[in-house]
Amino acid sequence: MKIAVLGTGGGARAHAAKLLDLGHQVFVGTRAPEATLARTEPDMMGNIPYGQWLASHPGITLLTFGDAAAAADSLVINGIDGHNAVGALSAVAEQLAGKTVVDYAVPFVYQHETEHPWPTPWGVMPKLDPCDTDSLGEQIQRALPATKVVKSFVTQEQTTVVDPKAIGGGDHTMFVAGDHADAKQQVTDLLKAYGWIDILDVGALVGARGLEMYAHMHSAIGFGLGQQFGGHFGIKVVR
Amino acid sequence: MKIAVLGTGGGARAHAAKLLDLGHQVFVGTRAPEATLARTEPDMMGNIPYGQWLASHPGITLLTFGDAAAAADSLVINGIDGHNAVGALSAVAEQLAGKTVVDYAVPFVYQHETEHPWPTPWGVMPKLDPCDTDSLGEQIQRALPATKVVKSFVTQEQTTVVDPKAIGGGDHTMFVAGDHADAKQQVTDLLKAYGWIDILDVGALVGARGLEMYAHMHSAIGFGLGQQFGGHFGIKVVR
Numbered sequence: 116m117k118i119a120v121l122g123t124g125g126g127a128r129a130h131a132a133k134l135l136d137l138g139h140q141v142f143v144g145t146r147a148p149e150a151t152l153a154r155t156e157p158d159m160m161g162n163i164p165y166g167q168w169l170a171s172h173p174g175i176t177l178l179t180f181g182d183a184a185a186a187a188d189s190l191v192i193n194g195i196d197g198h199n200a201v202g203a204l205s206a207v208a209e210q211l212a213g214k215t216v217v218d219y220a221v222p223f224v225y226q227h228e229t230e231h232p233w234p235t236p237w238g239v240m241p242k243l244d245p246c247d248t249d250s251l252g253e254q255i256q257r258a259l260p261a262t263k264v265v266k267s268f269v270t271q272e273q274t275t276v277v278d279p280k281a282i283g284g285g286d287h288t289m290f291v292a293g294d295h296a297d298a299k300q301q302v303t304d305l306l307k308a309y310g311w312i313d314i315l316d317v318g319a320l321v322g323a324r325g326l327e328m329y330a331h332m333h334s335a336i337g338f339g340l341g342q343q344f345g346g347h348f349g350i351k352v353v354r
Numbered sequence: 355m356k357i358a359v360l361g362t363g364g365g366a367r368a369h370a371a372k373l374l375d376l377g378h379q380v381f382v383g384t385r386a387p388e389a390t391l392a393r394t395e396p397d398m399m400g401n402i403p404y405g406q407w408l409a410s411h412p413g414i415t416l417l418t419f420g421d422a423a424a425a426a427d428s429l430v431i432n433g434i435d436g437h438n439a440v441g442a443l444s445a446v447a448e449q450l451a452g453k454t455v456v457d458y459a460v461p462f463v464y465q466h467e468t469e470h471p472w473p474t475p476w477g478v479m480p481k482l483d484p485c486d487t488d489s490l491g492e493q494i495q496r497a498l499p500a501t502k503v504v505k506s507f508v509t510q511e512q513t514t515v516v517d518p519k520a521i522g523g524g525d526h527t528m529f530v531a532g533d534h535a536d537a538k539q540q541v542t543d544l545l546k547a548y549g550w551i552d553i554l555d556v557g558a559l560v561g562a563r564g565l566e567m568y569a570h571m572h573s574a575i576g577f578g579l580g581q582q583f584g585g586h587f588g589i590k591v592v593r
Contacts, residue, residue, distance in 0.1 A: 243486050246485060246486045247485045248481050282593065286592060287592040290574070315578045316578055317574040322574035324574075325568075325574035325575075328570050329567070329571045331486070331563050332565060332568045332571075334564060335531065335556035335557065335561035336529075336556060338561065339555055339557060339561075348591055349591075350590065350591055351592050352587055352588075353526040354579065354586075
């Protein structure tokens with residue numbers, strides 16, 4: 116299949132590499148491909164320059180957001196950070212029409228992006244916007260009424276989303292939320308290809324609120340496990 | 355030990371009954387004991403009248419909030435609903451001084467308690483206040499500086515908190531957050547007496563934000579599992 120991954124960060128790289136391994140044609144979208152390729156320094160998260168990464172993943176095609184979205188048969192993974200996702204996706208709404216967008220972003224608002232700093236006792240953990248009575252998943256769906264939005268992947272690090280068996284032999288739970296059953300099935304099939312066994316459909320896209328707000332608990336659990344675990348854990352729903 | 359449970363709802367009853375089973379002296383606090391005992395109808399959650407429940411649990415003593423708190427040796431379980439907890443606990447701050455309060459409330463704001471209704475696509479799921487940049491646990495700690503507040507129990511139904519082995523043989527995770535190590539140890543010991551094996555200390559009380567905000571994910575998981583499960587599930591941190 117031709118699948119698009121929008122974004123060039125660590126999570127988006129994990130998905131692109133995994134999709135390539137699974138035999139898909141992968142089209143990665145970025146705001147300005149030439150600028151992305153011109154970078155020679157690691158990004159703000161410490162990832163190696165994209166051009167260097169791309170050279171070791173032959174078969175992945177780097178395009179603009181719009182061209183990558185247009186190249187996808189029907190499935191697009193949104194790896195654009197939460198604060199910029201609605202704007203960037205709205206700008207390519209036409210290329211996303213009729214397709215499924217699976218969104219895994221947490222709508223963090225980083226302190227340097229606001230005029231109103233707030234205390235962040237989490238250290239690097241910023242506040243969420245939207246939160247509680249809305250979610251980024253729902254905002255994207257409202258902005259793209261012709262697209263089928265599924266919220267998933269968001270409850271853990273993307274490196275472990277594409278490699279679930281690395282944690283507890285794969286015995287943990289992945290969640291999908293969305294208003295379109297066929298799109299949720301498409302994402303569920305992808306998750307099975309990634310190796311997921313326990314996939315729970317939590318219903319309509321309003322459930323994205325719960326999945327996004329879990330971010331603070333994910334951080335708390337990470338603190339509890341200690342630095343050596345990083346984000347390398349999952350959660351399992353026990354019945 | 356002499357332990358106080360503040361509140362007469364379903365969760366508070368579960369803790370009071372379990373503590374009695376474990377051989378503790380249990381002092382239950384309510385706003386107005388005579389009014390509580392005078393009720394002859396089930397409460398808004400469908401629980402049988404408290405007097406009737408109390409008659410089948412001889413050994414539990416019903417007192418005012420202040421008298422119950424004063425009767426506790428050192429451990430007080432707060433089962434007052436989130437919206438009223440800070441006010442009710444502040445009123446008995448003197449009786450709670452020097453003691454540990456373990457708080458499990460979710461700070462839901464119910465629609466009938468506000469002049470500004472909001473859409474509740476969750477059905478009965480209300481919004482949270484505080485949320486994201488503060489938590490009820492932290493509010494209680496700020497209101498009661500002489501008390502040691504621990505947030506725990508909040509990530510699942512209280513009937514399963516006191517009976518962890520009923521879910522997956524007990525192979526799921528309970529969380530504690532708080533700024534006082536000795537108080538967290540006290541709550542951890544109580545949890546072990548309840549039957550908990552996997553207890554994760556997520557650090558300082560700021561982690562209460564994550565534990566409280568998990569409420570919406572708890573609801574989403576409940577929707578995903580379907581009505582037959584009710585809230586009868588837990589989550590396990592998988593490493």
